[in-house]
Amino acid sequence: MMIFGPKRGHILFIFETFFKDFGPLFVALIIGAIRGDMSIIYENGAVMVIVLLGPVGRTIQYLCTRYSIDEERLLVQSGWLKKQTLEIPLSTITTVDFSQNILHQIFKAYRLNIDNASNIGDQETKVKMTFGKEDAFAVRELLLAGRRGLDGFNLADEDVIPQPQEGRTVRIKAGDLLLLGALKSKGVFAAELFGIVTTAGAMFNMNMAEWMIEDGIDGLVMRQGITIVLLILIAAVFVLAIICGMIGSFIRYYGFSIADNGQAIKIEYGLLTKKRYTIQKNRISGFAYQQSLFMRLFHQGTLQLFAIGYGDSGGEEASEEPILFPLIREDRVRQEIARILPEMEEKKDYYRTPRGSLHYFFYGFGFFLSVILLGVSVWLSLTKGFCQGLWIIGLLIFAYSVCGRILEYKHAAMYAGDENFSMVNGGFKMNTIFVKTSHMENVESTASVWKARKGITTVMAGYIAPLGSSNMTVKNMPESAFEEARNRLIY
Template sequence: MDFKHRRGNYLIIFEKVIELPILILGALASIILVKNFDAQAVMPLVFILFSPISRLISYLFTFYTLEEEHLVVESGVFTKQRVEIPFSTITTVDLSQNILFQLFKVYKIKVDNASQTNDTANKSNIVLTLKIDQAIQFKEVLTKGKNTQELREQEAETDAIKAMPQDFVKLGLLQSKWVYFLSIIAVAGPFLGIIAPKLENIFQDMLIGGLIAAAIILGYVLSVALSLGKSVLTYYNFKVWATDDTVKIKYGLLNKKSFSLQKSKINGIIFKQSLLMRLCGFYTAEVIVIGYGDADKEGETERAIIFPIATLERLKKIVVRLLPEYSVEYTLCHPDRGAVRYFFANPGFISALITAAISVMVSTAVGQPLIAAAAAVLLILSVIDVLLRFKNSGISVGNKNVVLSAGGFSRWMAFIKTGSIESVTSKGSMFKRERGYVSISLGYVAPARAARLTSYNLPADQFEQLQSVLKY
């Protein structure tokens, strides 16, 4: 592929589609106000234009070259920078399309490599847009070095694992909806505040209470609808499959994603559950690989989801099919009952306990039992969270993988390659160690969000067993 000293497609300037209507409206408003001799009207337009102008400057002064074994990136206005990235170190090459890119038949390409292991480097600067055919060739050169026809035959996707419509519904219903719910309440709150005093003179308190309850129920229903909509739009036509050395993922409706993950660069797998997902026996699975899990330079966060929602048994089958080198058969060693006291010695529970005590005193002083009731509910939830943390904490040490489990209302289980672990840490007070308990942390090559995982108050002999299987 002849690709030397090129910028790519100019549409990278308009990567954030949401900016376009805001930009147009801002420009029109500024033009109208400037005609009326209001020079300050230009200021909002300056703020609106800041992001696309910064991307325009970056586009004009960033050039990409494909050499025989390297990707070369040259950038900078006054201070020039040249980065050479060997193809062998590239971990992921992602293709994605927002609505605008789909209309003009271009792909956004994001490249990450193994050197991006800290907060600064994790913000990938290797982002460009190309026409679809060029983007596919560009990706294939970086990931395989084979010709386009051979790769297209390999990527027939006939054997892909696909998510069904019912999976999207389950995910939308079981995902946490607090963000949507609180957003709706925040918008509806001022309106309820205006309406309530007017209703107070007309209806009884019971009716007002009923209206408030109906508003809360309606808010929750709307939050469920928003969650369902987001689930369908995000994971529409989800499919995942594996070649000899690559895991490939495609999904999305309005914003299409296409990921290629080098198996050799995948250092772990995480199964996650929200509280609702746990009650219903479902998990979400993602792989741990450099380039995912931390915000990039545009403030977006990507996660390498290998399946959005499934039962544990189905996820195990998917992992065995995609990544057979991982052992998903395990027996977790949990803390015994003597360790439960140490789970209560955490800032969250202590804060809830102090808040409850203060609330009871305030409630008694002002004669408002609802204050004490609210604090009691908070304390009960905190106790439940502590007990769940006790139950979810666990470890399984194997020659190939180490499985670590933790969490409260939300739970996670991580399967980490033993050969990828770079450090292990045991932490515990003198009294805790005397009773045979330590918290165990694993350090390994991963995005900053997941580079250090900890499970709490585990039997101390598990740390010794972990040390015995590690080969540094």
């Protein structure tokens, strides 16, 4: 007998991605208004038709999808020409959380993100549905009340309901959020900026060469040389990345708070898009501490956690990060981890890369590409007048690659203990994971014949976590490090 539904979600589902769906159309209208010529719309008619396919598809999905709940299962029936039925036992549901973007907040609707244990595999059964406030809270209560048996990966006693304990709440200061945006890696921002500019040019038939002539950049190249212009552009992008990063981090993580009641962690944040997660501690597999180059200079980093249903969501929320502390000092990391999971307090001495193994880190496509770019830049500097000094850019790229390999050599480390397992890798961006030994799934050793003779191997480890973060590799470790990890995994 159904105790909820069959029922459609909130009609706002159709418009949840309004800005994403209609963004290109608005940009075209703005450009046309500025130019006083709307021919841009007609010339890119095919693109505009594609833009409208998104809302049409979401409308069909809304009309053809119904949700039902009985005492044992969540039932999702969908499809127009092809009917689909998804049944999820309530006992396997691991997460039921809310999120609200601007439109949700205006119309008092909620986006429910529902995960179950099968999301650790290739068959993803994440369910996203949108309801008004009354239905959203009713669905959440029904799903959580019906969840018995499987909680994450541990079989729970149906007769024992954990009682909340008096805990603590930590709130992240606004200044730390701004600092986070300033210190985060700028490479992704530069790539996204380049993609936006080139995509806009392709979509709206903008001739980049004409832009350069009109703005006088080509003249600047002839007067100052391409090297100076490139350095100016790099510096401009870097400054812009810092400003945009600070604004973006403040908006995205505004009001970030972590509440710990002893049994679960509740995380809330967001200004334009509000998110709320409740994570049972027995579902946490481990933690990751990430540091960009600038973060390391300030002895800061970002602490994330591994738990099915939080982060690595894929689809429309693929950029979601499993953040626990947006910014935290190095000397507080183990302390905060141990407060959440006392078994993670154990620490052993790390295995480090053996002496004489530095050259192995240079055997890779990235380094050889930097050598090629250096050679090309030197050749252009000697043969093309306007490229004089371009070798400086090539030399900087080569030096960056060399420094990155040296840092990889210095950072690579791992240990395996009775309670937890830790691995460290990365060059300019340093990654450290701490995983429960009981949640380790596999370890693998890979080595060439020459490295094997010297007792050097690359160690790959897999552990229970969302698919995008469920493994890590540390290069050129001593064979004894792999043996200890393997023995811990087996026994």
